[in-house]
Amino acid sequence: MMQRVERTFAGRKLVIETGRMAKQAAGSALVQFGETMVLAAVTVSDSQSPLPFFPLTVEYREKTYAAGKIPGGFIKREGRPHDNEILSARIIDRSIRPLFPEGFKNEVQVFVYVISADQENDADVLALVAASFAINASKIPFMGPIAGVRVGRVQENWILNPTFQQLQYSDLELVVAGSQDSIVMVEGGALEVSEEDVVGALGIAHNGIRELIAAQEELLAKIERPAKMAWTKAEIPEPVQARVKELAEGKILEAINQADKHTRVQAVEAVKKAVKEQLLPEFPDNSKDFGSILGDLEYDALRGQVLSTGLRVDGRKPNEVRAITIDNGVLPRAHGSSLFTRGQTQALVAVTLGTANDVQRLDSIDEPGETTKSFMLHYNFPPFSTGEVRPVRGTSRREIGHGNLAERALQGVLPAFEEFPYTIRIVSDILESNGSSSMASVCGGSLALYDAGVPMQAAVAGVAMGLIKEGDKYAILTDILGTEDHLGDMDFKVAGTERGITSIQMDIKIQGLDLRIMTEALAQAKEGRLHILGEMAKALPAPRTDLSPYAPRIVTIQISPEKIGDLIGPKGKTIRGIQEETKSEVTVDDTGLVTIAAVGGEAMERARQMVMAITAEPIVGEIYEGTVKSTTAFGAFVEIMPGTEALLHISEMKHARVEKTEDVVKKGDRVKVKLIDRDERGRLRLSMKALEPKPEGTPEAAEGNGSGEGGEGGGEGERPRREPRGDRPPRAGAGAGDRPRRGGRDRE
Known part of the structure; x- marks a missing residue:
């Protein structure tokens, strides 16, 4: 029902x-x-x-x-x-x-x-x-x-479940899950x-x-609910638990207190193996229970030590960050790179700068049409990073989630696409992992962007926080190890700049946390983040002033939308010709914004000049060298710019009377002319005689053939007045679509 x-x-x-x-x-x-x-x-x-x-x-x-x-x-x-x-x-x-x-x-x-x-x-x-x-x-x-x-939050007003449009103006976006009493997840x-x-x-x-x-x-309360299903938790016999605890408790505590991950793992495994071998003859039917009990002992030993002594298994204090080393520019041909190492977590991060043609196109049910994405961060977690052997079957859900977290952290401080018209891709390859590789990707990504010369607003660092909680007693841990993540109660990642937070993610293994503990964790995370930012500033305090010589150079030109068809040409012939000749990428959008990208300044400049030559607007008073495209009884039409023709009237060819157009110019001739007029309909008038000195004794009023500069008369009225050829119909053209905005879905 x-x-x-x-x-x-x-x-x-x-x-x-x-x-x-x-x-x-x-x-x-x-x-x-x-x-x-x-x-x-x-x-x-x-x-x-x-x-x-x-x-x-x-x-x-x-x-x-x-x-x-x-x-x-x-x-x-x-x-x-x-x-x-x-x-x-x-x-x-x-x-x-x-x-x-x-x-x-x-x-x-x-x-x-x-x-x-x-x-x-x-x-x-x-x-x-x-x-x-x-x-x-x-x-x-x-x-x-x-x-x-x-x-x-829009204009200091909090909004629950904002619409996509409202999120475009929001300075914060949090997804929060919780129960009646506590928070269980934040993203x-x-x-x-x-x-x-x-x-x-x-x-x-x-x-x-x-x-x-x-x-x-x-x-x-309105529905008839079924009874909850019966299930039983596997219980281990008390004698088995007592014997395992008797043999292993002290040894496990000693084994976990190793600074090196692999030494610690090997020591713990050695204890577990020895205990199993010793107890197997005594309890031959409980071999599967030994591992469960030993895991619980390891869990209790780590948590008990932190809560009782304040020392962690690698000897650090709860708020202490592991040693950091940074090497920038490690990849010669990448546009920017950084090798970021914190303890036994290491990320090799590379930045590639692309053009508008490299944006990712997305088909989403949340947008009426296709959207684009001009910033991407891809995170890879190979098995060798943890010393394991396992099959690789495509990108895992974990890799997608960690990449998205790091992408969010950096997205908010990137320059707007209009100011820095590059598609940006970051790849973070995790080479070693012992806690918080996603936050290492944030730090390495920020440094690689600096190394690439991306004019970011500020550097971004991230740190993972942990929690050990037993009853009312708890300890918040900064920069957690893999073991502390596995055996702890919380994985709370916070990334940001000196000014504030740019990305946050919290997962817990207990039923929930109250805001008091979260507030304390955020304050401790800020201390850790500022420390890491200080170490990053020592290695590279600001973005490099020059781009890599292997990165494309991009320049934008605003042209009249009416010129888009001229630039594209019939079936794209003109724009393709520019790209083939200059080895550059040229795109134009519906507003007339032309983007030119080329590796090397000379190629970019050549492409820019060609675009300007095709799309530039003629200026009255300027001198042009053009080609005579056709002749008529009343003058000639001269192409002064690619696709732009203007009338050179017979009365403007010489100061002396001209009987026939072909006596002065013929089709195909190259002539130097001055643009003397543009009428209200946009028609252009040229003059050759304006570039020649006037013959002595020529009166101003009767200049030339008496038609007046730019006049249409046929000379003393002997020729019938004819209208020159009008504006050519516009050519069909297509832009490159809306310019992509920085980030994921266009609403971000």
């Missing part, structure tokens, strides 16, 4: 519905906000998985019919999820995963379909609400409900906002989250 609740949220209609669609799923929900609609369906396996972790899968798919579109390309159906779908799926996964009970290992799948898109409201936060309700309405054990909202970017502003945004978000949770609870 269908049930629904409807209320106003953030000034628009919000509907949560269940019981009409996907009724064979364990739980389902339809959420509508404005005219954007998402459908969530959740299913669960009846048996436990043998995997050593909770097998949760989240799929988020945008249907193109939602926006009344047909997929582009040769295959007219939706294919593999694009980056925005993957990022939205990660937001849902990271928000709901901590709220399943510990030890629950039945496989759970969450599917979210975007089935209507009004191109005003983003569907990702609606998907969080739909997924939460679907799980809570099912038999799956879950410590919810939760909800998610997006927060923006977003900003334009150098303060830590206090972020905390303020989180408070606004939490108020909105509570409203959405209340709506879910209202609907949950």
Whole structure:
């Protein structure tokens, strides 16, 4: 039976519905906000998985019919999820995963379909609400409900779930998920906002989250929910736990306290192997339990040491950043590069500067047409970075997520495309990893941009924060290791400049955090970020003043839109000829902005001159050398610029009377003329005699043949007056489309 609740949220209609669609799923929900609609369906396996972790899968798919579109390309159906779908799926996964009970290992799948898109409201936060309700309405054990909202700020006014248009003017965009009492996930970017502003945004978000949770609870009270499924957490016999603890507890604590990652891993594994071998004869049926107990001992040893002594396993204090080394310009042919190393995390980052032709074209249901992206950051995490052997099967969801986080961090401080008309691509290859490789990508990316000569507003650094919390006792850790990430309660990444935050991401493994701890973590993260920025400034304090000799040089010229057709030429012949002759790239948009890109200043200058010659406007009083294109009884038409012809009247050829045009000029002759007039219809008049001295005794009033300079008379009225050839019809032309704005979707 269908049930629904409807209320106003953030000034628009919000509907949560269940019981009409996907009724064979364990739980389902339809959420509508404005005219954007998402459908969530959740299913669960009846048996436990043998995997050593909770097998949760989240799929988020945008249907193109939602926006009344047909997929582009040769295959007219939706294919593999694009980056925005993957990022939205990660937001849902990271928000709901901590709220399943510990030890629950039945496989759970969450599917979210975007089935209507009004191109005003983003569907990702609606998907969080739909997924939460679907799980809570099912038999799956879950410590919810939760909800998610997006927060923006326009002219100092906070906005919940801003529209795409409002986000274009917002200095902050945060997606926040939370329960009734705490925050569970944060993701977003900003334009150098303060830590206090972020905390303020989180408070606004939490108020909105509570409203959405209340709506879910209202609907949950209306439906008949199934009993939660029975499941049992695997229990290990007490004698086995006691013996493993007796043999390994002290040795594990000693083994984890190694500064080097591989030494620490080897020492811990050696202890585990020795304990297993010793206890196997005693407990032959419990061999699988040994690893679980030893993992718990490692977990307790690290956390207990930090909370009791304030020292971490590599000897650092909680707020201490690992040693940093920086090498810039390490790749001779790259346009900019940096090798950034912090402890045992290392990123090789390269910048490539391209032209407007290199923008990424995106087909999105959130925009009416095709959008473009002129800044990209791609993050790669090969298995050798952690000393592992594993298959490589394309870009992982984790790599897409980490790349997006680093891209957000740098995007806000890049120059506008109009000021620096380059497409920018950054590639971060992680060569070593022991904690926070995404933040190393931010630091290395900022340095590589400086090395490439990109006029950034400020340098950007990032740091990952951790948390160890037991009851009311907790410790916040700066620049966490991989072990601290794995065994800790929080991974909180903050990137920004000296002035403020540009990107933030928080994931937790406990049920939630209150704002007091988050406020403290943000303040400690700022200290770490400023320290790293100081180290970066020692290596490269400002962007280089010159671009790499291998980078294209780009110049822009504004021409009259009426000249676009002349520049393009019939079927693009003219513009292609310029590109082939100068080995440059020339593009023009519908406003008449011409962009010329070439490797080498000479090629660029030659292309610029050719464009100017074709598109320049003739100036009255200037002297031109042109070619006679045709002759008539009343004069000749001379091409003074490519595609621009003007009338040289017979009366303007010589001071003396001219009987016949061909007596002075013939078709194909090169002549020097002066532009003497442009009438109200844009017609141009030339003169040859204006460049010759007047014969002595010639009266001013009867100059030449008495027609007056620029006159149309046929000389003493002997020839009938005829209109010269009028304006030629404009040539058909096509621009290169709207100039791309910096960033991801054009709304950003």
